[in-house]
Amino acid sequence: MVSDLQGLVQSAVDNGSVPGAVALVARGDAVEVAAAGTAELGGRTPMARDSIFRIASLTKSVASALALLLIEQGRIGHDDPIATWLPELAHPKVARTPDAPLDDVVPARRPITVADLLTSRAGWGFPDDFTWPAIGALFDKGSQQHGRDPQLVPAPDQWLKNLAEVPMVFQPGERWLYNTCSDILGALMARATDTPLPELMAELVFEPLGMTDTGFAVPAEQIARFTSGYAPGEHGLDLVDPREGQWSTLPAFPSGAGGLVSTVDDYHAFARTLLPGATGLLSEQSVREMTTDHLTAEQRAASRLFLEGQGWGSGGSVDIAPVEPWNVVGRYGWTGGTGTTAHVIPATGTVAVLMTQVAMTSPTPVPLQRDFWTYAARR
Known part of the structure; x- marks a missing residue:
């Protein structure tokens, strides 16, 4: 050393x-x-x-x-449903099991909240197993290329529409999943502040x-x-x-x-x-x-x-x-x-x-x- x-x-x-x-x-x-x-x-x-x-x-x-600064300012709240600003994600579907086909889904049991995004537990994101169909769809629809290729990702409105087509692999709050919640959070803050x-x-x-x-x-x-x-x-x-x-x-x-x-x-x-x-x-x-x-x-x-x-x-x-x-x-x-x-x-x-x-x-x-x-x- x-x-x-x-x-x-x-x-x-x-x-x-x-x-x-x-x-x-x-x-x-x-x-x-x-x-x-x-x-x-x-x-x-x-x-x-x-x-x-x-x-x-x-x-x-x-x-x-x-996001926490906006919460301090009262512009968003921990328990606020994200659908307040992101109506595209108001009625998400969840894979019946994490490895289920894309059409084998059930409704989310509760709305996704800002707190779910802050803790990366909304239901979208990367798990330890990348072979699940919903994870493949997340790459295909979400265009997760921003770390290296930022210009390949569609604008927020289209990105959110694409994401809404991808089943979540877990119910809101059920499991920690990497990455996607931070992108959703960024889109939410822009919408919530109109900036x-x-x-x-x-x-x-x-x-x-x-x-x-x-x-x-x-x-x-x-x-x-x-x-x-x-x-x-x-x-x-x-x-x-x-x-x-x-x-x-x-x-x-x-x-x-x-x-x-x-x-x-x-x-x-x-x-x-x-x-x-x-x-x-x-x-x-x-x-x-x-x-x-x-x-x-x-x-x-x-x-x-x-x-x-x-x-x-x-x-x-x-x-x-x-x-x-x-x-x-x-x-x-x-x-x-x-x-x-x-x-x-x-x-x-x-x-x-x-x-x-x-x-x-x-x-x-x-x-x-x-x-x-x-x-x-x-x-």
């Missing part, structure tokens, strides 16, 4: 795991940042502290914080926190700071998303599940507001709600593909057992499928953010992420 942060990210560059990486570990005002490698494979642009990354599912925490999600996030989150490099697209004048996107291939890393292209304009569907770009400093500005006693965004009650596990033991056990010694708060996981060296009870955060990870550790007041541009091939975190978590937990 490398003993310093610079050495940790440099070792990942040296062994070919990533072209480059930027990492930040902060406790209070003491902030340690390391950057290594380049913004593109074999390129000349050095990775820098202000490099911009596709943060993928780190977006989920931001979307949840925004496009990019504008709403900018007004209520990014601008107050000084997150000047975070959004759903990269401005033309900043594209040189954007990193190219890669995925592991048969003979090394394959370029799957060049820096110039689809991230230069806003997508039709701004994804609350995985649509943002950001920098380590911007995400640190957000994440530190989730520490106990922090100010600047949410009330202490909302922070506790966001960073407290809401799942039952049965729900956690059914989701081990995604959760390792963890439960789920809102928009991120919560460590509940020290099963690995990096697990710290109460640690909150998540990973992004494009190669990012960010957590807060309330017990030590730590914020840890790691950004790379190499996509994960499964929900299982890669060695660099695990090494970084272990480093942050020891600080």
Whole structure:
């Protein structure tokens, strides 16, 4: 285990795991940042502290914080049925059994609520078993491509119509399922406020926190700071998303599940507001709600593909057992499928953010992420 942060990210560059990486570990005002490698494979642009990354599912925490802020403002409520703003989802069907054919469905036993979305228990989403017909339909109808291909997803109105055609695999509140609830939540917030999600996030989150490099697209004048996107291939890393292209304009569907770009400093500005006693965004009650596990033991056990010694708060996981060296009870955060990870550790007041541009091939975190978590937990 490398003993310093610079050495940790440099070792990942040296062994070919990533072209480059930027990492930040902060406790209070003491902030340690390391950057290594380049913004593109074999390129000349050095990775820098202000490099911009596709943060993928780190977006989920931001979307949840925004929703809790709207709840504090009285604009939406925990127990409100989502059909108030999303009539397309007023009468969802549920697969009779999780592996049932698409036409073997029963009605939902109760309306889906905002709370169901916040805890990812609405009934749509990804389980441990991707072979179920409804999950295939979710990919086909929902166009779940936003982490890498945001421009391929239809606009919210059409996306919701498509989703309404997909059976839920569990009844509302019955089971934790990954990803889709955050996209529904983003669409709901835009409808509830009559404001496009990019504008709403900018007004209520990014601008107050000084997150000047975070959004759903990269401005033309900043594209040189954007990193190219890669995925592991048969003979090394394959370029799957060049820096110039689809991230230069806003997508039709701004994804609350995985649509943002950001920098380590911007995400640190957000994440530190989730520490106990922090100010600047949410009330202490909302922070506790966001960073407290809401799942039952049965729900956690059914989701081990995604959760390792963890439960789920809102928009991120919560460590509940020290099963690995990096697990710290109460640690909150998540990973992004494009190669990012960010957590807060309330017990030590730590914020840890790691950004790379190499996509994960499964929900299982890669060695660099695990090494970084272990480093942050020891600080």
